[in-house]
Amino acid sequence: MAAQPANITDISSHASWQSTYQPKLSVSDSATVIESPTSKKPAVAVTTPAGLPLTQVTKASVASSPRRLTQSELYPVRHAFAPQHIAALRLLTVAIGRCEHALAHLKDGQKMKADTEIQKLQVLLPELFCCRSLGDGFGTLVAALSSGLEALNGDTPNQHQIQAFKRVLTLLWEKPFLTADEADSHLPLLESVGLSVYPADLLDFLASD
Amino acid sequence: MAEDAPQSRTRAIQSGNRVALDLGSFKLEQATFEIRFPVALKFWDSAGAVWQRIQEKWPDMVLTHAEPARTIFRFGSSNLTIELETARITTTSPDRSMEEFGKNAKLFVTAVVEQIGIRLFRRVGFRPVYFRQFDSREEAASNLLSLGLLKVPQDKRFEVSETPVDPQYVVRWESEAKGTFLQIRAENRKLDFEPPPDLAQEIEPVHRERSGIAFDIDYYTVAPVEPAQIDASEWVKHAVHLINRDTKFVFEG
Numbered sequence: 001m002a003a004q005p006a007n008i009t010d011i012s013s014h015a016s017w018q019s020t021y022q023p024k025l026s027v028s029d030s031a032t033v034i035e036s037p038t039s040k041k042p043a044v045a046v047t048t049p050a051g052l053p054l055t056q057v058t059k060a061s062v063a064s065s066p067r068r069l070t071q072s073e074l075y076p077v078r079h080a081f082a083p084q085h086i087a088a089l090r091l092l093t094v095a096i097g098r099c100e101h102a103l104a105h106l107k108d109g110q111k112m113k114a115d116t117e118i119q120k121l122q123v124l125l126p127e128l129f130c131c132r133s134l135g136d137g138f139g140t141l142v143a144a145l146s147s148g149l150e151a152l153n154g155d156t157p158n159q160h161q162i163q164a165f166k167r168v169l170t171l172l173w174e175k176p177f178l179t180a181d182e183a184d185s186h187l188p189l190l191e192s193v194g195l196s197v198y199p200a201d202l203l204d205f206l207a208s209d
Numbered sequence: 210m211a212e213d214a215p216q217s218r219t220r221a222i223q224s225g226n227r228v229a230l231d232l233g234s235f236k237l238e239q240a241t242f243e244i245r246f247p248v249a250l251k252f253w254d255s256a257g258a259v260w261q262r263i264q265e266k267w268p269d270m271v272l273t274h275a276e277p278a279r280t281i282f283r284f285g286s287s288n289l290t291i292e293l294e295t296a297r298i299t300t301t302s303p304d305r306s307m308e309e310f311g312k313n314a315k316l317f318v319t320a321v322v323e324q325i326g327i328r329l330f331r332r333v334g335f336r337p338v339y340f341r342q343f344d345s346r347e348e349a350a351s352n353l354l355s356l357g358l359l360k361v362p363q364d365k366r367f368e369v370s371e372t373p374v375d376p377q378y379v380v381r382w383e384s385e386a387k388g389t390f391l392q393i394r395a396e397n398r399k400l401d402f403e404p405p406p407d408l409a410q411e412i413e414p415v416h417r418e419r420s421g422i423a424f425d426i427d428y429y430t431v432a433p434v435e436p437a438q439i440d441a442s443e444w445v446k447h448a449v450h451l452i453n454r455d456t457k458f459v460f461e462g
Binding site (some may be wrong): 007008009010011067068069071073074075076077079080081082085134135137174175176177178179182 | 295299440447
């Protein structure tokens with residue numbers, strides 16, 4: 001049987017299928033066999049095939065690569081969502097909207113209205129934290145947002161801090177399944193605008209030793 | 210007077226034993242979940258670590274193939290393959306909802322991503338293959354043609370008067386984001402197994418033929434995806450739902 005074209009998810013690897021079944025598919029004993037370069041036995045593994053592109057993906061190349069699929073493109077069927085996934089996306093959409101409103105109010109000099117939006121954002125976080133089964137990174141970042149807001153002790157966050165909140169929430173919306181390590185790599189984003197990303201109790205405990 | 214075979218075959222195809230078809234009447238024969246990524250040279254360093262991590266989940270898995278650029282393990286009815294640019298799980302006869310398959314795919318992909326340090330998926334593909342068995346090659350062809358997907362001349366062509374057998378309907382939809390490759394084939398599968406001479410007294414040879422229609426659909430991404438964007442289990446659920454919803458046109462004529 002000829003090798004599958006490269007743009008098809010390969011199913012031919014199953015050992016029992018290969019060894020026992022001789023399926024009569026599009027190219028079979030009743031078809032005229034075409035000698036195709038792709039049907040040749042691949043080079044044995046001791047020597048790397050000469051044509052193999054040695055392109056390692058770095059963080060920079062990942063960032064500059066073409067567009068990614070969005071969550072709605074990856075998960076297009078509303079009925080098929082896991083409850084925590086759709087709840088997270090819904091809450092994140094609302095939370096990002098709160099940040100945008102707060103920024104708009106700050107720009108207009110209406111600090112009270114901005115503060116109201118941030119309070120509304122803060123009450124969404126516990127429910128968002130309940131969606132942490134999506135991934136360890138998700139829980140890490142939501143907890144960091146919560147700690148950052150609590151550490152402000154009721155003060156209204158400034159424009160840079162709200163922008164940082166928005167960036168983290170947008171990141172979670174785009175990549176809800178990120179790992180704890182990836183999440184940790186984004187914590188400096190919050191810390192750089194003066195937000196504490198760890199619970200006050202934890203910091204007290206660590207300081208008490 | 211005994212009728213000759215070609216006439217009999219033509220009649221079987223034209224008035225064959227046609228049955229109502231839908232995807233539910235097909236058996237889910239195999240499912241594959243595959244990720245492709247830029248060459249992961251770290252696989253040479255981490256092959257043992259990644260398989261050890263997977264073995265913690267499936268202790269009974271068995272090594273079936275190992276070479277530097279490709280290792281394959283099997284557990285139960287699943288095959289797990291990791292190559293320099295690809296990782297894939299293939300399961301024979303998975304449950305119809307594919308929930309268990311999706312969970313296994315997630316475990317496998319998570320281990321590969323974390324141990325090999327993959328930062329980008331060039332392509333993510335899900336390919337279930339369904340099969341509906343028929344009594345004969347002619348009956349399979351007749352039923353596929355009765356779906357009205359193919360326009361086949363009824364008169365003599367290429368000096369052959371019989372109606373065609375083994376018809377296939379193949380179509381691809383593809384955008385910048387995603388694609389689907391649908392193949393519906395009437396197939397005649399031959400199973401020929403001859404035991405090795407030293408086992409000939411213990412095992413009977415097997416020579417069997419099965420005819421039917423294979424419904425083979427490959428749902429995949431075209432634009433790159435980052436691992437943090439995708440949960441294999443969730444993605445498979447959406448893909449199964451889409452396949453069930455959007456392939457109805459095949460059977461509704």
